[in-house]
Amino acid sequence: MIKFATVGTGWITESFIQAAKLSEQYQLVGVYSRNEENARKFANQYNASNYFTDLEEMAKNEEIQAVYIASPNSLHFEQTLTFLKNKKHVICEKPIFSNTAELEKAYQTAEENGVYLFEAIRNIHTPNFKILKEKLHLAGDLRSAILPYMKYSSRYDLFLKGEEPNIFSSLYSGGALVDLGVYPLYLAVCLFGEPMKVSYHPVVLRSGVDGSGTLLLNYKGFVCTILCSKIVDSMIPCEIHGEKGTFVLEDAAPISEIKFHDTHTKESKILSVDQEEQNMVYECMNIADIIETNNHEEYEQLKDWSSIVLRITEEARKQNHIVFKAD
Amino acid sequence: MIKFATVGTGWITESFIQAAKLSEQYQLVGVYSRNEENARKFANQYNASNYFTDLEEMAKNEEIQAVYIASPNSLHFEQTLTFLKNKKHVICEKPIFSNTAELEKAYQTAEENGVYLFEAIRNIHTPNFKILKEKLHLAGDLRSAILPYMKYSSRYDLFLKGEEPNIFSSLYSGGALVDLGVYPLYLAVCLFGEPMKVSYHPVVLRSGVDGSGTLLLNYKGFVCTILCSKIVDSMIPCEIHGEKGTFVLEDAAPISEIKFHDTHTKESKILSVDQEEQNMVYECMNIADIIETNNHEEYEQLKDWSSIVLRITEEARKQNHIVFKAD
Numbered sequence: 001m002i003k004f005a006t007v008g009t010g011w012i013t014e015s016f017i018q019a020a021k022l023s024e025q026y027q028l029v030g031v032y033s034r035n036e037e038n039a040r041k042f043a044n045q046y047n048a049s050n051y052f053t054d055l056e057e058m059a060k061n062e063e064i065q066a067v068y069i070a071s072p073n074s075l076h077f078e079q080t081l082t083f084l085k086n087k088k089h090v091i092c093e094k095p096i097f098s099n100t101a102e103l104e105k106a107y108q109t110a111e112e113n114g115v116y117l118f119e120a121i122r123n124i125h126t127p128n129f130k131i132l133k134e135k136l137h138l139a140g141d142l143r144s145a146i147l148p149y150m151k152y153s154s155r156y157d158l159f160l161k162g163e164e165p166n167i168f169s170s171l172y173s174g175g176a177l178v179d180l181g182v183y184p185l186y187l188a189v190c191l192f193g194e195p196m197k198v199s200y201h202p203v204v205l206r207s208g209v210d211g212s213g214t215l216l217l218n219y220k221g222f223v224c225t226i227l228c229s230k231i232v233d234s235m236i237p238c239e240i241h242g243e244k245g246t247f248v249l250e251d252a253a254p255i256s257e258i259k260f261h262d263t264h265t266k267e268s269k270i271l272s273v274d275q276e277e278q279n280m281v282y283e284c285m286n287i288a289d290i291i292e293t294n295n296h297e298e299y300e301q302l303k304d305w306s307s308i309v310l311r312i313t314e315e316a317r318k319q320n321h322i323v324f325k326a327d
Numbered sequence: 328m329i330k331f332a333t334v335g336t337g338w339i340t341e342s343f344i345q346a347a348k349l350s351e352q353y354q355l356v357g358v359y360s361r362n363e364e365n366a367r368k369f370a371n372q373y374n375a376s377n378y379f380t381d382l383e384e385m386a387k388n389e390e391i392q393a394v395y396i397a398s399p400n401s402l403h404f405e406q407t408l409t410f411l412k413n414k415k416h417v418i419c420e421k422p423i424f425s426n427t428a429e430l431e432k433a434y435q436t437a438e439e440n441g442v443y444l445f446e447a448i449r450n451i452h453t454p455n456f457k458i459l460k461e462k463l464h465l466a467g468d469l470r471s472a473i474l475p476y477m478k479y480s481s482r483y484d485l486f487l488k489g490e491e492p493n494i495f496s497s498l499y500s501g502g503a504l505v506d507l508g509v510y511p512l513y514l515a516v517c518l519f520g521e522p523m524k525v526s527y528h529p530v531v532l533r534s535g536v537d538g539s540g541t542l543l544l545n546y547k548g549f550v551c552t553i554l555c556s557k558i559v560d561s562m563i564p565c566e567i568h569g570e571k572g573t574f575v576l577e578d579a580a581p582i583s584e585i586k587f588h589d590t591h592t593k594e595s596k597i598l599s600v601d602q603e604e605q606n607m608v609y610e611c612m613n614i615a616d617i618i619e620t621n622n623h624e625e626y627e628q629l630k631d632w633s634s635i636v637l638r639i640t641e642e643a644r645k646q647n648h649i650v651f652k653a654d
Contacts, residue, residue, distance in 0.1 A: 143530050143539045143559045146475065150568065152590045160570075199526070201543050201550045203470050212470045212568070214543060214552045216528050223528045225541045225552060232470045232568035233590050235575060241477065241539070241559035243487075248562060263479045263560050 002089075002288055003063055005030030007055070007079055008070035009042045012093060016068050016120070017046050019280035025288035026066075032058050055079060059086040066291065068120070069093060072166045073173035074326050077102040080117065084109045089116045089291055094186075095178040096306060098326035099314050107303060116299060118287050119306045123183055123253035124190050125282040128272045132247065132258055133191060135271055139242025139260075141221065142192070146241075147184030148227040149252045150212070150234035159205070167230065168207050173324040175209035177202070178313050181228035183253040184238065185309050188217055188224045191240075194308045195219050200316030203231070209322055217312070254279040329416075329615055330390055332357030334382070334406055335397035336369045339420060343395050343447070344373050346607035352615035353393075359385050382406060386413040393618065395447070396420060399493045400500035401653050404429040407444065411436045416443045416618055421513075422505040425653035427637050434630060443626060445614050446633045450510055450580035451517045452609040455599045459574065459585055460518060462598055466569025466587075468548065469519070473568075474511030475554040476579045477539070477561035486532070494557065495534050500651045502536035504529070505640050508555035510580040511565065515544055515551045516635045518567075522546050527643030530558070535649060542643055581606040 004026050006013050020026035030050040033039035043051035052058035058067075059082045066089035069079050077097045080090045084106065096119035097103050110117040123129055136142075155165040166172035167179055177185075177200065188195075195217035202213035212229035227234065238249040244264065250257035258272040276282070290299050317323070331353050333340050347353035357377040360366035370378035379385035385394075386409045393416035396406050404424045407417045411433065423446035424430050437444040450456055463469075482492040493499035494506055504512075504527065515522075522544035529540035539556035554561065565576040571591065577584035585599040603609070617626050644650070 144477075144541065144554065144556060146473070146554055146561070146563065148473065150471075152570075156570075199528075201526075201545055203548055203550060212550070214471065214550050216541060216543070218528055221530055223530060223539070223541050225554065227471065227473055227552065229471060229568065231570055233573050233588060234473070234566055234568060235573065235588060236473065236563045236566055239561055239563055241556065241561060243479075243483075243558055246560050246562065261560060261562065 001025065001027045002066050002291060003027050003029045004066040004068060005032065005048070005058060005064045006068045006070070007032045009033050009038050010070060013068070013070045015278070015280055016070065016284070019278050019284045022276070022278055022281045023284040023288060025285060025292070029063050030058055030061060055082055059083050059088060064088055066091060073178065074098060074171065074324065077106065077326065080106050081109055084113050084115055084117060087113045087115050091118045091120050091287055094119055094121045094182050095173070095313065096310065098173040098324045100307065100310050102326070103307060103310050116291055118302060120283060121182065121186050122280050122283045123255060124186050124305070125286045126254055126275055126279055127282065128255040128258055128275060129190070131271055131273065132249070132255065135260065136191060136240070138245055139240060139247060140244030142240065142242045143222055144241045145188065145224040145239065146227070147187060147224065147238045147252055148234045148236055149180045149184050150227055150229035150232055151180065152233045153230040156211070156231050164207050168205060168209060168211070170208045170323060171325045173326055175322065176228045176230045177210055177213055177215060177316055180230060181213065181215060181226055182309060182313065184226045184228070185215065185312060186305065187238070187252055188226065189305050189308045189312070192219055192222070192224060195224070195312070198312050198315050200319055202320050202322065204320065204322065210320070215316055328352060328354045329393050329618060330354050330356045331393040331395060332359065332385055332388070332391045333395045333397070334359045336360050336365055337397060340395070340397045342605070342607055343397065343611070346605050346611045349603070349605055349608045350611040350615060352612060352619070356390050357385055357388060382409055386410050386415065391415055393418060400505065401425060401498065401651065404433065404653065407433050408436055411440050411442055411444060414440045414442050418445045418447050418614055421446055421448045421509050422500070422640065423633060423637065425500040425651045426641050427634065429653070430634060430637050443618055445629060447610060448509065448513050449607050449610045450582060451513050451632070452613045453581055453602055453606055454609065455582040455585055455602060456517070458598055458600065459576070459582065462587065463518060463567070465572055466567060466574060467571030469567065469569045470549055471568045472515065472551040472566065473554070474514060474551065474565045474579055475561045475563055476507045476511050477554055477556035477559055478507065479560045480557040483538070483558050491534050495532060495536060495538070497535045497650060498652045500653055502649065503539055503555045503557045504537055504542060504643055507557060508540070508542060508553055509636060509640065511553045511555070512542065512636050512639060513632065514565070514579055515553065516632050516639070519546055519549070519551060521635045522551070522639070525639050525642050527646055529647050529649065531647065531649065537647070537649060544639070
């Protein structure tokens with residue numbers, strides 16, 4: 001059992017706590033909130049033995065082995081460093097940090113302190129992702145992929161009224177690509193590797209971050225098109241197109257259904273399995289396994305993917321002069 | 328009644344003849360094929376009073392008022408000029424010509440000879456396209472669009488075996504963008520106008536033309552992504568995304584169904600009407616109306632769209648060193 005604590009009290013933290021419980025590999029021992037009332041309530045609600053309003057104090061607590069961080073994006077880096085320096089494993093919600101300089105520094109700090117640092121990204125840990133990766137060869141030579149993740153955010157209503165919610169703020173390292181685009185981008189990187197060329201065509205909002213955008217990844221003989229948005233809705237699934245067939249993925253995250261359409265026979269078949277409704281459980285389990293078995297090989301693979309994804313989003317932002325305060 | 332003749336004896340020509348008949352505004356009086364046997368058979372099959380194996384001879388025939396051309400792309404220009412110079416209206420199948428130099432020359436020749444030149448593009452003449460254009464404002468500020476047209480061509484099987492069918496040949500001005508991409512590209516141009524910036528990411532085949540590709544059109548505050556391919560299959564519909572709602576189009580051509588999804592109420596409604604199964608009939612009728620009523624305004628609009636589309640595909644090719652023999 002990994003004794004863990006949480007930073008952040010939003011729905012994503014609740015989701016992680018539920019998933020951790022479901023995995024039977026974690027025990028919640030602490031929660032943090034800046035606000036004492038919130039911290040106490042949250043601890044009570046999830047039977048955590050401790051609550052904290054001081055991050056340093058929590059980091060020094062000897063019972064805690066790992067910390068799950070789901071604060072605003074721009075706080076991830078400093079908070080992560082605090083825990084790593086105190087020899088806690090860190091599971092940091094996506095997007096892990098604002099830029100690669102932060103990521104390198106954090107991985108180095110993790111190594112120096114003999115602990116692990118993970119980016120929490122649910123889709124690449126699921127059984128259906130593993131099936132997809134294993135069956136990808138059925139499509140023959142890949143020629144294109146279209147991976148959309150576009151959801152109108154209710155916070156955009158506030159933005160339109162003149163406010164600036166974190167997720168639309170450069171101060172808080174927000175924007176569509178880093179917030180939603182990372183889901184399909186992770187799929188692309190984990191399935192196809194690092195692209196030869198990246199180009200991003202964003203719709204930039206008054207706050208200086210992207211509300212929508214099209215990200216192109218050029219591979220040899222093959223182009224992957226990612227669409228992301230927090231200001232419009234899309235209903236279309238993802239597709240991966242090969243000369244022998246097309247994969248249709250119901251969603252980029254979670255990958256609830258995978259259909260394979262054979263171009264020549266015109267037959268379609270479902271390749272996916274039913275997943276846990278609480279699909280973060282797979283991420284929880286994989287991370288716990290790596291920690292408990294000291295699986296360096298798998299850890300290095302995750303580090304690699306995380307680094308490539310962040311390199312791409314950073315390059316995409318730079319091309320378009322989207323600058324975070326953290327840069 | 329417009330007395331017309333045809334060049335080409337493929338399925339698309341048969342389709343045009345059927346549509347022309349259905350429109351009740353045309354009368355087929357001649358057909359052309361290089362091969363006399365084919366020409367005679369085709370004339371018999373469609374009750375054309377004349378058949379020709381000599382293009383110049385057909386062009387000089389006094390009964391013929393208009394000619395529909397559906398030969399290989401690279402022949403369109405020269406054949407069109409021959410007919411225009413003989414004062415025949417020309418309806419030339421998409422993609423009209425190889426480049427804008429040819430298009431300008433042809434429009435000029437048409438004007439000098441007091442006849443019209445049309446690019447046959449079925450989707451923008453349909454009732455459902457007109458509904459879409461009229462209702463587009465429902466989506467509010469547009470932020471993105473994704474317009475796919477990807478169909479595995481059976482001729483690609485031949486290409487893979489080492490042959491070079493016209494449609495995959497630079498000699499015949501082939502490739503995915505000019506052959507299939509023009510359908511969604513026409514939608515974009517007719518709905519959104521000329522983009523500020525164009526960028527094309529093709530998969531280039533051994534013959535030097537594109538088998539697949541992603542074309543990006545940048546507009547102010549809005550990005551349109553077009554996917555085209557003749558070497559893979561896609562099943563996804565088109566979408567146009569605005570801040571207030573999303574249009575889902577079953578197909579780029581014909582636009583069989585238009586659904587509008589309201590982002591805020593989450594309600595969807597069908598806006599399209601049932602169209603003629605022989606959907607080329609709308610193109611036939613519009614063109615006949617322009618000729619018969621001398622509707623210069625609508626003609627100039629079509630010319631404009633045709634020019635913008637060709638400028639874009641030419642620019643897209645140039646960016647990627649895709650060169651046709653005709654260039």
